[in-house]
Amino acid sequence: MTASSAPVRQSSVRAHNLALVLQTVANRADQPSRAAIATFTGLTRATVSALVDDLIAGGLLVELDPPPRTGAGRPAAGLALSPDGPAGLGLEINVDYLAACVVDLAGTVRHRAVRPTSPAAALHDLGLLAGEVAAAASRDGLTLAGAALAVPGLVTPSGIVRVAPNLGWQDLDAPAVLGAMPGLTGLPISVDNEANLAALGELLSRSDTPTFLYVSGEVGIGAGIVLDGALYRGGRGWSGEIGHVTVYPDGRPCRCGANGCLEQYAGQSQVASDPALAASALGIALSAVVNLLDIGVIVLGGAYAPVFDQLRDGIEAELRLRVLTAGLSPVVLRPAVLGADAAMRGAADTVVREVRENPAAWLAPAS
The missing domain is CATH 3.30.420.40 (ATPase, nucleotide binding domain)
Structure with missing residues (x-):
């Protein structure tokens, strides 16, 4: 049986449709209603309603109060990304400073911190900063979906920093090191070159x-x-x-x-x-x-x-x-556009984007 003739599992269809609904809300500025989403996506109203209920229950969407009635019929309630849902932790490590920010599902920066450091103390200081910002996010009721680190060096797809000359790093398993830090334990962690992440952050802004x-x-x-x-x-x-x-x-x-x-x-x-x-x-x-x-x-x-x-x-x-x-x-x-914050913003945005593109993975643990 070829891949093209293989049956599509129901779970795969649901995952696709969850992402379709969430992305429709994320990409529109008019806070669409359930009926409007059905029109935009081609899904039935019943399907959209069930998917929206799941996304609301999972903390990814919120339903807004309908606008005041201006004529016959009841106004439809609009939908928006939840400001209290999953958030991304963006970290940046450089020769003389560290930076961290928390970005919510709607792309709003909820916390931001920058600290001076030195190459010798950078990893230790990064752990302290990450813990501080993660605690601030928790106090706001946010749940971190993951963390991404921007590094000035050559990074493999698995997050191994092959070489970062200005930090003195070589073949450093950055995800493992970060995963042992307070505030990051248990979080999915990715690592990438700082210029790549800054470019991604800029792309979303341009x-x-x-x-x-x-x-x-x-x-x-x-x-x-x-x-x-x-x-x-x-x-x-x-x-x-x-x-x-x-x-x-x-x-x-x-x-x-x-x-x-x-x-x-x-x-x-x-x-x-x-x-x-x-x-x-x-x-x-x-x-x-x-x-x-x-x-x-x-x-x-x-x-x-x-x-x-x-x-x-x-x-x-x-x-x-x-x-x-x-x-x-x-x-x-x-x-x-993002100035000196582009790398940490781009890092946080990669985490948020993964949730938007695959909400089924975020909802699965609660199922």
């Missing part, structure tokens, strides 16, 4: 821009590549290491072992001391990416976002000079 390069500037520099609304990870999942693109072949030694890497000219400290040089180096590296991938929008995030105006002219000058198609279609340079 629905009008499905293709762009997101560049995150901190002590290190990473990039997230978004093509047609999807994150491009590369053949081994390690794309976006723009910080180690060579801009000056005979230049400064980098901790990666090479010379003249972008990171040595446009990292956070270099931007503060010589923004003109940093902007030029960024422009050189970004021009190479644009020529190779034909990306028309570049978003500057992380530490670059607050100093965007200081970097813009220098970067655009290099783009005009070096991008082959600059005269036909100039590259658009933008600051990140």
Whole structure:
């Protein structure tokens, strides 16, 4: 029997329809009624009503009071994502700071915290911060559906940090380490590159821009590549290491072992001391990416976002000079909508998105 001719289990149909109803509510701004959802989805009213009841019982939807009557008939009650349902915990670890936030099912940031740290103390401090934010979420009546960590390094699909040079990590089983921390015990935990998660966070905030390069500037520099609304990870999942693109072949030694890497000219400290040089180096590296991938929008995030105006002219000058198609279609340079919060927001959003896309898995333990 082929996969296409195999029977579809009833549980699979229900899981699909639960996701369809939840996504319909999530993607609309008009708080649709049960009848409206039936119209939008093509499901019967009876089916929609049963699914909505399950989603309400599971804390994923709330039914709102109907609007005042303005004519004949009773107004229908609208539906919205529950602000007190499952939430996502987003964590970010970097060389000199940690960040955490809790995002509810509707995408609202309910808690946010940022703390200074050092590479030697980062994991210990992250455990304390995660516990603090998780406790704050619990006091608000929120239930964490999972946690996601943004790391400045190469991360495998299973969450193993192969190398994070600026943290001194190599082959670290980050999910196992995090899973042993107070406040995170028992939670599903995922780990990804910080620029990838920042790009995903930016994508959700920029629905009008499905293709762009997101560049995150901190002590290190990473990039997230978004093509047609999807994150491009590369053949081994390690794309976006723009910080180690060579801009000056005979230049400064980098901790990666090479010379003249972008990171040595446009990292956070270099931007503060010589923004003109940093902007030029960024422009050189970004021009190479644009020529190779034909990306028309570049978003500057992380530490670059607050100093965007200081970097813009220098970067655009290099783009005009070096991008082959600059005269036909100039590259658009933008600051990140989420600013320095993009990575932790993107991390929390991945957890929330999983619940939205598969509510049946969230409801199953209560069944």
